[in-house]
Amino acid sequence: MAKDMTLLWGSGSPPCWRVMIALEEKNLRGYNQKLLSFEKMEHKSKQVMDMNPRGQLPSFKHKDYVLNESYAACMYLESQFKSQGNKLIPDCxxxxxxxxxxxxxxxxxxxxxxxxxxxxxxxxxxxxxxxxxxxxxxxxxxxxxxxxxxxxxxxxxxxxxxxxxxxxxxxxxxxxxxxxxxxxxxxxxxxxxxxxxxxxxxxxxxxxxxxxxxxxxxxxxxxxx
Amino acid sequence: MAKDMTLLWGSGSPPCWRVMIALEEKNLRGYNQKLLSFEKMEHKSKQVMDMNPRGQLPSFKHKDYVLNESYAACMYLESQFKSQGNKLIPDCxxxxxxxxxxxxxxxxxxxxxxxxxxxxxxxxxxxxxxxxxxxxxxxxxxxxxxxxxxxxxxxxxxxxxxxxxxxxxxxxxxxxxxxxxxxxxxxxxxxxxxxxxxxxxxxxxxxxxxxxxxxxxxxxxxxxx
Missing domain, CATH: 1.20.1050.10 (Glutathione S-transferase Yfyf (Class Pi); Chain A, domain 2)
Structure with a gap:
């Protein structure tokens, strides 16, 4: 259980979705997560701004490491959980x-x-x-x-x-x-x-x-x- | 000597410069390279378009692997030449x-x-x-x-x-x-x-x-x- 991870996300946003696919592929489930609404401007809420001063989703953390950029989160997850779940970087x-x-x-x-x-x-x-x-x-x-x-x-x-x-x-x-x-x-x-x-x-x-x-x-x- | 690499580049362009720094850090020198002029629209020349249909610099190849996106080239070079030159991804x-x-x-x-x-x-x-x-x-x-x-x-x-x-x-x-x-x-x-x-x-x-x-x-x- 990935209880040391937190994801704040919005439905349909490609950057949020990327991180969620990567987490699934690496068998990282049970993380803390909260679905927020762009329409209600919840990406500018205090909860988000505290994790991500850009006021953007996704806002993602592993332990206290901030990985709000979706590409950063995907690269990091593959690197840290290389042998868990599916391998996402080919050797060839x-x-x-x-x-x-x-x-x-x-x-x-x-x-x-x-x-x-x-x-x-x-x-x-x-x-x-x-x-x-x-x-x-x-x-x-x-x-x-x-x-x-x-x-x-x-x-x-x-x-x-x-x-x-x-x-x-x-x-x-x-x-x-x-x-x-x-x-x-x-x-x-x-x-x-x-x-x-x-x-x-x-x-x-x-x-x-x-x-x-x-x-x-x-x-x-x-x-x- | 990195004779199996080719770089077409323009002076001052941050994406070109990134790749050149990465090559230096990995002790990859002596690659085929050509300085082109954005002012003369040489990034839209046939030589570039053949390597990079987007008509952008850098245009970069290792063997026949195309790595025109500067971030892609940097990630790839670090991955393929991990133990050569300076290590560019921290373990911590x-x-x-x-x-x-x-x-x-x-x-x-x-x-x-x-x-x-x-x-x-x-x-x-x-x-x-x-x-x-x-x-x-x-x-x-x-x-x-x-x-x-x-x-x-x-x-x-x-x-x-x-x-x-x-x-x-x-x-x-x-x-x-x-x-x-x-x-x-x-x-x-x-x-x-x-x-x-x-x-x-x-x-x-x-x-x-x-x-x-x-x-x-x-x-x-x-x-x-």
């Missing part, structure tokens, strides 16, 4: 290189997705421009095509080859987010196959965003991407 | 946690810095707003104060404690970039001490951006941050 240098490369490219995918989905939330009304919205959507489309191409050329079912790795832990939540926000399942067949193929992996099923299960409301922000 | 769990946390917070520092320095380059003329410039500057100031606070509380001379680590490899170039663009040396004494204290570290001196050495022109973009 070629696969390891590809794992790191895809993992960090995932940050660009996530950024370009956020630029589209959060546009009206991030940009004050008087500063919004249709030309910027169009450019952000084009950039996201180019980015998604790149990933579709990677999966076309892939030598296995996962982002870094034949085994599930930290690349999947970190990038899968962003890909699921795209579909949650209405990305066409037909337009990107390899990406869709990857998305659907991992839905039933135990670590992913166990951590699927609860608000996505509750609500049948479909989002269509990304339908023309 | 507390220091290791802090190393990963600072390393990934460094991406936020770099983003907020880029939002200010590259504003007119990234935002087309008709979409620029003084309110956005002001907000970006305030966000960068808040971010820099956070790092000044970390260094005030630090237990050693480095970002993750008593030894130079991947946190320094990845974040130092961004901090040096701040000063290159005119950040006040007086306003942030701990950050300035950290910046000056590492200037003479052999890996950093050996890789200092050549265009910064040539030009005595001082930049003042960040003088009021």
């Amino acid at each position: 240098p070629a696969e390891q290189a590809q794992m790191y490369q895809r993992m960090f490219e995932g940050l660009t995918l996530n950024q370009k997705m956020a630029d589209v989905i959060y546009y009206t939330w991030k940009v004050p009304e008087g500063e919004r421009h249709d030309s910027a919205i169009k450019r952000n959507k084009e950039a996201l489309t180019t980015e998604i095509k790149l990933w579709e191409g990677y999966l076309q050329k892939a030598s296995g079912s996962f982002l870094a080859g034949k085994s599930f790795s930290l690349a999947d832990v970190t990038v899968y939540p962003s890909i699921a987010y795209l579909y949650h926000f209405g990305l066409s399942e037909e337009r990107y067949p390899k990406l869709t196959a990857y998305y659907n193929g991992l839905k039933d992996r135990p670590s992913i099923r166990a951590t699927w965003p609860p608000t996505w299960l509750e609500s049948s409301q479909s989002q269509d922000t990304l339908k023309d991407i | 769990p507390a220091e290791q946690a802090q190393m990963y946390q600072r390393m990934f917070e460094g991406l936020t520092l770099n983003q907020k810095m880029a939002d200010v320095i590259y504003y007119t380059w990234k935002v087309p003329e008709g979409e620029r707003h003084d309110s956005a410039i002001k907000r970006n500057k305030e966000a960068l100031t808040t971010e820099i104060k956070l790092w000044e606070g970390y260094l005030q509380k630090a237990s050693g001379s480095f970002l993750a404690g008593k030894s130079f680590s991947l946190a320094d490899v990845t974040v130092y170039p961004s901090i040096a970039y701040l000063y290159h663009f005119g950040l006040s040396e007086e306003r942030y004494p701990k950050l300035t001490a950290y910046y000056n204290g590492l200037k003479d570290r052999p890996s950093i001196r050996a890789t200092w951006p050549p265009t910064w050495l040539e030009s005595s022109q001082s930049q003042d973009t960040l003088k009021d941050i």
Whole structure:
């Protein structure tokens, strides 16, 4: 039981989901956790600010070691619990290189997705421009095509080859987010196959965003991407 | 001699500089390398696009493994050459946690810095707003104060404690970039001490951006941050 760990998280947030998948993969369960609401601004509450002065989720601790950055938490958990649960960094240098490369490219995918989905939330009304919205959507489309191409050329079912790795832990939540926000399942067949193929992996099923299960409301922000 | 490695790079770019520091720290020298010019748009040349479809620098390869993302290259080099040169990931769990946390917070520092320095380059003329410039500057100031606070509380001379680590490899170039663009040396004494204290570290001196050495022109973009 991982009683020396604490996770404050929000449903659907790719960074929170990454950490939860990593914990499941490493058989780290029974940690202290609390689901908070972004809508109610609970990520700016005192409880969060005390753990994370940036006021962001996830806020994560092992003992008194702060690991609020989701990539930091994933790397640390794999390093500290190497022989527990599933091994998340391949030994083969070629696969390891590809794992790191895809993992960090995932940050660009996530950024370009956020630029589209959060546009009206991030940009004050008087500063919004249709030309910027169009450019952000084009950039996201180019980015998604790149990933579709990677999966076309892939030598296995996962982002870094034949085994599930930290690349999947970190990038899968962003890909699921795209579909949650209405990305066409037909337009990107390899990406869709990857998305659907991992839905039933135990670590992913166990951590699927609860608000996505509750609500049948479909989002269509990304339908023309 | 690291003859099985190739690096295409641009002078002053924090992502390029990170990889060069990591290579020096791991005693990987004599690699194939080519300095390209961002001004001449050489990062969009065929030579780069063939290695890196994103058209970005660094473009880096070990054998035929692509590691264009600077964080990916640094992690991979430390993993593959663990016992060569300087060890860049501390064994102590507390220091290791802090190393990963600072390393990934460094991406936020770099983003907020880029939002200010590259504003007119990234935002087309008709979409620029003084309110956005002001907000970006305030966000960068808040971010820099956070790092000044970390260094005030630090237990050693480095970002993750008593030894130079991947946190320094990845974040130092961004901090040096701040000063290159005119950040006040007086306003942030701990950050300035950290910046000056590492200037003479052999890996950093050996890789200092050549265009910064040539030009005595001082930049003042960040003088009021």
